[in-house]
Amino acid sequence: MFLLRLQRLILQNFRNYTFLNEVFNTDLNIFVGKNAQGKTNLVEAIYLLGLGKSYRTNRDSELIKWGCDRALVNGMVIRNFGPISVEIRLDNSKKKEILLNEIPNKKIQELLGHINVVIFSPEDLELVKGSPAKRRDFLDREISQINTGYGHFINMYSRVVYQRNNLLREIPKNKKLIDSLNVWDLQLIDLGARLVKKRLEIIKKLGILSRLMHRKITNGQETLELKYISRFPVNETYSMEDIKEVYSRELSKLREKEIYRGITLLGPHRDDLGLFVNNTDIRVYGSQGQQRTTALALKLAELELMKSEVGEYPILLLDDVFSELDSTRRKFLMDVVKRVQTFVTLTSLEGLNISGIKQEYCIYRIEEGSIIRCDSYGRVKKYIEGYP
Structure with missing residues (x-):
């Protein structure tokens, strides 16, 4: 090989x-x-x-x-x-x-x-119990390396959220600006749906691989399940148009609240990766051992996913993790x-x-x-x- x-x-x-x-x-x-x-x-x-x-x-x-x-x-x-x-x-x-x-x-x-490259460091042990941002970064970093266009959409989406947030903060001062929000909504929904769709595809593949790794580490005593947690209902069976439709509908419901708070409340920048062991959310209820086993399983699954997607394993970086295991x-x-x-x-x-x-x-x-x-x-x- x-x-x-x-x-x-x-x-x-x-x-x-x-x-x-x-x-x-x-x-x-x-x-x-x-x-x-x-x-x-x-x-x-x-x-x-x-x-x-x-x-x-x-x-x-x-x-x-x-x-x-x-x-x-x-x-x-x-x-x-x-x-x-x-x-x-x-x-x-x-x-x-x-x-x-x-x-x-x-x-x-x-x-x-x-x-x-795939890195596993003591900070990655926080992947399970840390903030949703850590798990989003984990997903986005993985996808960006096997789908080079994804990083471009991430950057475009982040700019749209930034510009839209600026507009939301200005609307209370000038009500006429509210018409401009529709233009930004269309961009937000189009780019956000692309990111959500790709994340759903990768989580499905990563879920299979991480479940196998997790069962090996635990000698078959525990089962790991990954779920994409969004503030609007989606799953892996949704087409791009399905995601856009639901996203648009739910976004419209939040308009007044977003204007009041001055931030974009819905989209992949606020989503999370759910981690369940034997149907228990270990982000909250898992023991330290379970959380570390899950983090290890995710990292090893990341290796196998890259191999299956690009035909060769990435370089593995293990930064001072042996003392933690x-x-x-x-x-x-x-x-x-x-x-x-x-x-x-x-x-x-x-x-x-x-x-x-x-x-x-x-x-x-x-x-x-x-x-x-x-x-x-x-x-x-x-x-x-x-x-x-």
């Missing part, structure tokens, strides 16, 4: 890295170091190559090394149809520049789908890792069970923005025994 592989990563003045030029020869790459040494920064750089933005901050300036004006992240990836190079240039004085196969001035929408979940996760190129960050090798790893791997020690490869078994053994 062919794997999507990150072959080379180059960093210049990125976070705490002055310069890095590393070639990755194995599918399992393990980064070990104390906190605040640069492990997560490496993972963040790989994520940036895939989605064009950080998962830790919305401010690109925070990605540039302190005291520097610009930074660079460059990656060479091998896919089943050939190599792809992505370079992202960050500058404090201007907007970031994206180069795809050395062609500059690319938009994020053009980047999506070329280097697919018990031995059963760690073992299950490591079994899945065999199928994908994986980058793991750890503060300690304890609990990883190096001797039980069946595939080729490489361990790197991270210290103050420097990376040290531990190639030989002797060095690895010494490293394991000598590192606290």
Whole structure:
């Protein structure tokens, strides 16, 4: 089976890295170091190559090394149809520049789908019990990588909501503006229906895969079900026209309330992903163990969904999650890792069970923005025994 592989990563003045030029020869790459040494920064750089933005901050300036004006992240990836190079240039004085196969001035929408990545971090354990926004982001990030047009519609929809909210706040001051609301409603309904329709399709597929993963982790004792929760009634059987019709009808009922509050109250920007285990809403009533099992099942299902949609597995980024999982979940996760190129960050090798790893791997020690490869078994053994 062919794997999507990150072959080379180059960093210049990125976070705490002055310069890095590393070639990755194995599918399992393990980064070990104390906190605040640069492990997560490496993972963040790989994520940036895939989605064009950080998962830790919305401010690109925070990605540039302190005291520097610009930074660079460059990656060479091998896919089943050939190599792809992505370079992202960050500058404090201007907007970031994206180069795809050395062609500059690319938009994020053009980047999506070329280097697919799935990240699992301690923050993702909040996916279940966190806010609906976290689950919407999870869905939208997944869909954007397998359907490049989706990201474009997300941006258009967000602009419409922003403009419509501005108009709603102005209407109480000028009643004549209410006629303009009809124009924005049409755009909101058209774009919103597209997003809802695609989310329903993906949740159906993701639901099947996550249910299988969840049953394996729980030895068949629990059943996970995903549901799309909207403020207007829809389900996977609805056509686009059905969704638009219901959306339009329910939106009209809220007009006075929206004008009073000055915000758009209906649409995919307010929807949620329902998570039910044995018919219990575990977002509210699940134990911590159930919530973590569900988060893991969702992430592993995300891998399989990408494989089924694009024909190859994405790169998997595991950022300090092993310390948050018990031995059963760690073992299950490591079994899945065999199928994908994986980058793991750890503060300690304890609990990883190096001797039980069946595939080729490489361990790197991270210290103050420097990376040290531990190639030989002797060095690895010494490293394991000598590192606290």
